Amino acid sequence: MGNYEIFSQSYGLMFSLFAFACLFVAGIFAANEDKLFSPISFLLTAFVFDFLGTWFEKLAINAYEQGEGVETYVMFELLLFLISMIFMSLSASSFIAGASSKGNSSNLPVWILGSLGGVTIILFTVIIPAGDIVNNMRLIFPLVSFLYLAVGLASRFSSPHSNGYVLAFGVTIILTLIVGLKIFNIYSQWYVTPMSYILFALSFLLMKNNVSEDKLEKAEQEIDKYNQRIEEIIKLSPFPIIISRLSDDKIILANNNAIKLFGIRPQELDRYHLKDFFADSDNRRLLLERIEEQKEVQDFEVLIKTSSTDTPFWLLTSANIIDYNYDVALYSAFQDITSRKNREVLLQNQATRDPLTSIYNRRYFETEVNNQIIKSKTANQPYSVLMLDADFFKKVNDTYGHKVGDKVLIELAAKAERALRDKDIVARYGGEEFVVFLPEINANQAYKVADRLRQSIASIVVYSDDNQEVRFTVSIGVSSSDISDNVDTLIKTADEALYKAKQNGRNRVEVFTKEDLKKFVSQGVQMSNEEKKNQHPIYDKENTAEISLLDGVDAKDITNKG
Numbered sequence: 016m017g018n019y020e021i022f023s024q025s026y027g028l029m030f031s032l033f034a035f036a037c038l039f040v041a042g043i044f045a046a047n048e049d050k051l052f053s054p055i056s057f058l059l060t061a062f063v064f065d066f067l068g069t070w071f072e073k074l075a076i077n078a079y080e081q082g083e084g085v086e087t088y089v090m091f092e093l094l095l096f097l098i099s100m101i102f103m104s105l106s107a108s109s110f111i112a113g114a115s116s117k118g119n120s121s122n123l124p125v126w127i128l129g130s131l132g133g134v135t136i137i138l139f140t141v142i143i144p145a146g147d148i149v150n151n152m153r154l155i156f157p158l159v160s161f162l163y164l165a166v167g168l169a170s171r172f173s174s175p176h177s178n179g180y181v182l183a184f185g186v187t188i189i190l191t192l193i194v195g196l197k198i199f200n201i202y203s204q205w206y207v208t209p210m211s212y213i214l215f216a217l218s219f220l221l222m223k224n225n226v227s228e229d230k231l232e233k234a235e236q237e238i239d240k241y242n243q244r245i246e247e248i249i250k251l252s253p254f255p256i257i258i259s260r261l262s263d264d265k266i267i268l269a270n271n272n273a274i275k276l277f278g279i280r281p282q283e284l285d286r287y288h289l290k291d292f293f294a295d296s297d298n299r300r301l302l303l304e305r306i307e308e309q310k311e312v313q314d315f316e317v318l319i320k321t322s323s324t325d326t327p328f329w330l331l332t333s334a335n336i337i338d339y340n341y342d343v344a345l346y347s348a349f350q351d352i353t354s355r356k357n358r359e360v361l362l363q364n365q366a367t368r369d370p371l372t373s374i375y376n377r378r379y380f381e382t383e384v385n386n387q388i389i390k391s392k393t394a395n396q397p398y399s400v401l402m403l404d405a406d407f408f409k410k411v412n413d414t415y416g417h418k419v420g421d422k423v424l425i426e427l428a429a430k431a432e433r434a435l436r437d438k439d440i441v442a443r444y445g446g447e448e449f450v451v452f453l454p455e456i457n458a459n460q461a462y463k464v465a466d467r468l469r470q471s472i473a474s475i476v477v478y479s480d481d482n483q484e485v486r487f488t489v490s491i492g493v494s495s496s497d498i499s500d501n502v503d504t505l506i507k508t509a510d511e512a513l514y515k516a517k518q519n520g521r522n523r524v525e526v527f528t529k530e531d532l533k534k535f536v537s538q539g540v541q542m543s544n545e546e547k548k549n550q551h552p553i554y555d556k557e558n559t560a561e562i563s564l565l566d567g568v569d570a571k572d573i574t575n576k577g
Contacts, residue, residue, distance in 0.1 A: 020205040022073040027205045034209035034216075038062065041216035045223040050113055054167070055219060057106035061099045061160070062212075068095030069208075096156040103160035107167030110180075154197055161191040176228040179221030186214045242340055255330075255349040259289040260342050267344065276330075276349065278323035289347070294320040294327040302334070306345070311335030316352070329356040369443040371421060372428035377450075380442035384452045384502045387440070391454055392500060399461035399495040401451040401468075402509035403431070406488045406521040408447040415479045422477040423447075423487055434471050435464070448513075450506060458495035458526055465491040465524040473522065488522035498532055508532075 021027040042059045046052045075088035165187045171180040190211055246268065249256045255273035259266045266287040269279055277292055293299040295318045305312045313333045320327045334347040367379035375383075384400075391398045405411075405423060412420040424447060431441045431449060440452040451468075453461055469491055477485045492512030494505045512527040519525065 021208060022070060024205070027209075030206070031209040031212070034212035035062070035066065038212040038216045038219075041219040045219040048223055048226045050226050051219075051222055054106045054109035054113065055222070057102045057109060058164075058215075061102035061106060062215075064095045064099035064102065065157070068092050068099060071095060093156070100156045100160035104163045107160075107163040107165075110164075110167035111170045113171070154194055158191060158194045161187050161194065165191065174225070174229065175232060176225040179218050179223070179225045182221055183215060183218035186211055186218065238338075238341070245337075245339065252348070255351075257289060257347050257349070258337075258339055259345050259347070261336065261345050262343070264288045264290050267340065267342070273349065276321075276351065277319070278321040289345070292319050292321060294318040302332075306334060306336065316356075317349075328353040369428075372425050372443050374428045374432060374449075375440060375442035377442060377444050380440060380444070380450055380452070381502055381506075383440060384505075387452060387454055388496075388500055388502060391496070396455050397457040397496045399453045399456045399458060399493060400505040400509045401453065401461065401465050402444070402492040402494075402506065402513040403427070403449040403451070403468075403472075403489045404491075404513055404517070405447040406490055406517075408487070411485065411487060415483070415485055419477060419479050419485055423475075423485065426475050426477055427472055427487075427489065430472050430475055431468060434468050444506070448510075450509070456495075458493060458497055458528075461493045461495055462524055462526050465493055469522065469524055490516035490521045491524045492516055493524060493526040495526075497529060498527055 021031045039059060042055050046055045046059075071088050071092035075092055078084065078088055165184055168180045168184040168187060171177055172184075174180075193207060245258075249258070249268065249270045252270060253272070255276045256268075256270050257266055257273050257277075258268040266279070266284055266289055269277070269281075269284065273279065274281055277287075279287055290299060298316075298318055302312060302315055302317060305315065311334065315332050315334070317330050317332050318327050319330050329352050331350040331352045332347050334345055337344055337346045339346075364373075367375060369376045388398065405427060408420065408423070411423055424443070428441065428443065428449065431451065435441060435451065435453075438454060442450050444450040453464060456464065469489055473486070473488050475486070479485055490513055492509045492515065494509035494512060498508050499505050508527040508531075511531070512525040516523050516525040
């Protein structure tokens with residue numbers, strides 16, 4: 016490949032050395048790729064020996080022109096060209112091995128040919144000097160090596176990205192033709208050598224790019240296979256699964272179970288966002304915060320709404336962040352727990368609500384009112400408690416039976432809830448007794464509210480089994496924050512006011528006043544700031560255990576105020 020004329024002029028040598036340096040820099044850069052390390056390393060080594068061989072060729076010519084002996088120069092020249100041929104052949108074999116699916120190629124012919132070349136050099140330069148044969152070897156060695164290199168480069172044409180190999184193949188073919196023309200004494204210009212270095216350097220860079228593109232393509236294929244496996248797993252999963260893009264929350268994949276559960280139209284999948292299905296924005300925000308902190312969430316309860324259902328339902332989700340189709344995505348698996356949540360609500364209702372009237376029970380009332388009193392005291396607001404009792408309720412039971420008695424209690428509770436505010440708390444305290452907490456209401460206002468409620472209840476009509484009208488009234492006792500800040504005391508003082516209403520003729524409202532409080536104090540009743548720790552003696556007046564008519568307890572077992 017080298018032209019000895021580059022050593023005859025300084026500018027030619029400088030340009031060649033510059034091109035040779037570019038070749039080496041590009042070759043070392045490309046050889047960082049494992050697949051290119053062997054072929055390019057061998058090829059660079061071949062170029063070094065070819066360059067040195069060309070230099071010895073110039074030395075031999077100079078010695079010949081000066082009439083000196085050239086045998087030693089020629090022998091070293093041919094040996095260097097032979098070594099260059101061997102390394103170029105090894106490079107070609109490496110290219111062929113890289114193209115082979117088995118990844119191997121035998122180098123035995125190369126070493127056999129190299130051995131024969133070495134014997135030939137010694138024979139015709141030392142033992143039997145023959146100038147014509149030596150001149151032919153100067154052409155045969157490069158010609159054979161270039162032809163084999165061209166075959167090796169051509170073996171890479173079948174790869175998806177091969178422009179680097181094609182360029183190197185083209186340069187090799189041109190150099191092969193140039194060497195072949197020397198047989199007919201047609202010599203190339205000196206600049207062909209440095210230009211070939213530059214073109215090989217460019218081909219090395221393209222080869223590295225080709226390998227990078229191959230890696231990228233294989234990586235994309237692996238990602239595609241990975242995504243296909245994910246899709247297959249998702250489709251076969253018995254649970255609803257959704258994959259949504261993390262950047263814009265768009266749903267990019269949903270299996271059949273998820274499509275049915277969320278009411279998604281598969282042909283319009285790209286218009287859905289996962290956030291659209293959350294019934295509670297705070298619930299979704301909490302889920303995202305946990306995912307951001309932990310990268311995954313297990314067994315998180317979410318409240319879901321869809322366009323196909325009017326009632327939101329509960330799902331249990333496990334979610335984590337994954338790479339999907341070159342996007343950061345959220346993988347979410349769901350399990351319908353609506354029935355479980357319904358059971359929880361049922362159990363909660365059973366614990367806090369009266370089974371007959373469905374309003375709150377005594378246990379809930381006492382706990383919640385205690386919390387409400389704390390809030391009212393903090394806000395410096397008044398509050399009141401009403402105690403209601405159905406008049407002559409025992410007579411209703413005895414006359415019409417417990418079934419009608421239950422109707423009376425149900426209608427009484429319903430009327431009280433409808434007549435009062437949403438923030439008022441209505442509860443069944445026991446038997447035919449009901450208790451009401453009125454926040455932000457003082458004693459005077461509570462009296463008016465109680466009287467209106469009394470009149471509303473008096474208008475209720477229920478019917479017996481034989482279609483007889485049954486009407487009833489209530490007596491109401493009122494106690495307020497003027498009396499106490501203790502829930503038990505408020506209930507008992509309201510109950511004392513109720514007892515007073517019964518004594519004064521029923522169907523009326525009585526308020527427990529500060530004068531009443533003084534009377535109890537004069538009787539030795541303790542009403543101090545330790546109320547929360549000490550039970551008022553008035554509590555012993557009657558049995559206040561919560562009683563439900565559904566429990567089969569006869570009304571006469573309840574303290575008879577009717």
